[in-house]
Amino acid sequence: MRQGQETAERPAAAEPGLRGSNQSGMRARNERLVLSLVRRAGALAKSDIARMTGLSAQTVSVIMRELERDGLLCRGEPIRGRIGQPSVPMSLAAEGAYFLGLKIGRRSAELVLIDFLGQPVAARRRIYSYPTPDAVVDFTAEALPLLTGSLPPEARARVGGMGIAMPFQLWNWVQYVGAPQSEMDAWRERDIQTELAALTGLPVHLRNDATAACGAELVFGTGERPKDFLYFYFAYFIGGGLVLNGHLYAGRTGNAAGVGPMPVPDRSGRMRRLLNVASMSVLAEAMEQAGEDPAALWENPDHWEVSAPVLSDWLDGAAAGLASAILSASALVEMETVMIDGWMPPEIRAEMVRRTHAALHRLDLSGIEPPQIREGTVGAQARALGAAAIPLSQRYLVEAWGAAADG
Numbered sequence: 001m002r003q004g005q006e007t008a009e010r011p012a013a014a015e016p017g018l019r020g021s022n023q024s025g026m027r028a029r030n031e032r033l034v035l036s037l038v039r040r041a042g043a044l045a046k047s048d049i050a051r052m053t054g055l056s057a058q059t060v061s062v063i064m065r066e067l068e069r070d071g072l073l074c075r076g077e078p079i080r081g082r083i084g085q086p087s088v089p090m091s092l093a094a095e096g097a098y099f100l101g102l103k104i105g106r107r108s109a110e111l112v113l114i115d116f117l118g119q120p121v122a123a124r125r126r127i128y129s130y131p132t133p134d135a136v137v138d139f140t141a142e143a144l145p146l147l148t149g150s151l152p153p154e155a156r157a158r159v160g161g162m163g164i165a166m167p168f169q170l171w172n173w174v175q176y177v178g179a180p181q182s183e184m185d186a187w188r189e190r191d192i193q194t195e196l197a198a199l200t201g202l203p204v205h206l207r208n209d210a211t212a213a214c215g216a217e218l219v220f221g222t223g224e225r226p227k228d229f230l231y232f233y234f235a236y237f238i239g240g241g242l243v244l245n246g247h248l249y250a251g252r253t254g255n256a257a258g259v260g261p262m263p264v265p266d267r268s269g270r271m272r273r274l275l276n277v278a279s280m281s282v283l284a285e286a287m288e289q290a291g292e293d294p295a296a297l298w299e300n301p302d303h304w305e306v307s308a309p310v311l312s313d314w315l316d317g318a319a320a321g322l323a324s325a326i327l328s329a330s331a332l333v334e335m336e337t338v339m340i341d342g343w344m345p346p347e348i349r350a351e352m353v354r355r356t357h358a359a360l361h362r363l364d365l366s367g368i369e370p371p372q373i374r375e376g377t378v379g380a381q382a383r384a385l386g387a388a389a390i391p392l393s394q395r396y397l398v399e400a401w402g403a404a405a406d407g
């Protein structure tokens with residue numbers, strides 16, 4: 001998480017929805033509001049927060065004193081040179097709270113422990129042929145004490161919850177992952193959220209994996225964060241998320257902007273699902289047909305061993321599919337930005353952005369204001385970090401994660 005430096009220019013007032021209330025009974029929301037502003041803007045003085053939220057100076061002083069006492073905020077060096085008392089910027093305290101994020105993927109599971117800034121403290125990962133509830137529970141039971149054991153003893157009580165990011169209805173994807181139907185059907189009966197809550201003794205929240213990755217970009221992303229953006233995440237299957245007016249839109253069932261099933265034309269003009277032209281599984285299949293081993297794709301997101309012709313052909317097909325999906329989405333919802341991230345090396349992500357931009361501008365854009373296409377900033381761990389961001393957001397932030405509840 002980027003922590004900004006206070007400059008001579010005063011922070012602007014917060015947008016509506018990030019305004020506080022001086023009425024009694026609003027203390028918990030006002031505390032989350034202050035923490036949200038500091039997370040977004042970096043170090044802020046009490047006077048800045050009062051101006052941005054509309055809260056009284058006395059209310060802000062009480063809130064920040066309590067947050068400092070609770071170890072969630074820490075003081076910076078006083079800024080002198082202004083009229084009156086020196087301004088003391090307050091920042092998030094990294095050790096103030098910790099959260100766990102579990103990513104359950106079709107080829108691997110990952111458990112990460114993050115601090116209050118969103119920085120990974122420790123992580124463990126396991127690769128498998130296909131996911132089963134038993135494999136996930138066993139992995140979590142094995143990895144959990146290793147992660148929490150990396151913290152000082154006094155910090156372990158500050159682990160505030162676990163988030164799970166996983167594809168929904170895993171039993172419906174047997175034909176794509178090559179798993180026995182009987183083993184995948186176990187996901188129909190098992191309540192993984194309840195099981196892991198009992199195992200960890202923590203509050204556990206569940207979200208779709210690509211939605212969680214989009215949430216990681218919203219909460220932990222660096223640089224300019226647009227208020228409205230469509231998000232694509234490349235994994236075994238491509239997935240997506242949608243942010244509207246600065247809030248993650250999860251939809252009625254928690255699967256909004258699940259872009260994989262979107263119909264797009266392939267390069268022959270035949271209509272296919274986006275996941276059938278723009279997923280990493282498509283690249284893996286092409287590698288196998290070319291006599292190349294795709295196993296390394298799932299092992300290391302920073303380095304792919306794939307021949308240039310196979311990679312380029314996949315990039316072209318995926319970019320064309322993304323361009324068509326972006327055009328359709330832009331006709332329905334005006335978006336200023338599209339962000340592309342995934343389990344891939346940064347240089348390949350940058351090339352995917354470049355080719356998608358070119359493919360979009362080869363289409364008929366009449367009546368459409370094409371969005372800017374940018375790289376995501378979180379990277380390969382976005383799903384696990386997004387999972388950990390769920391309990392963090394639920395407890396300490398005002399950002400909405402959509403109307404859909406856990407499960």
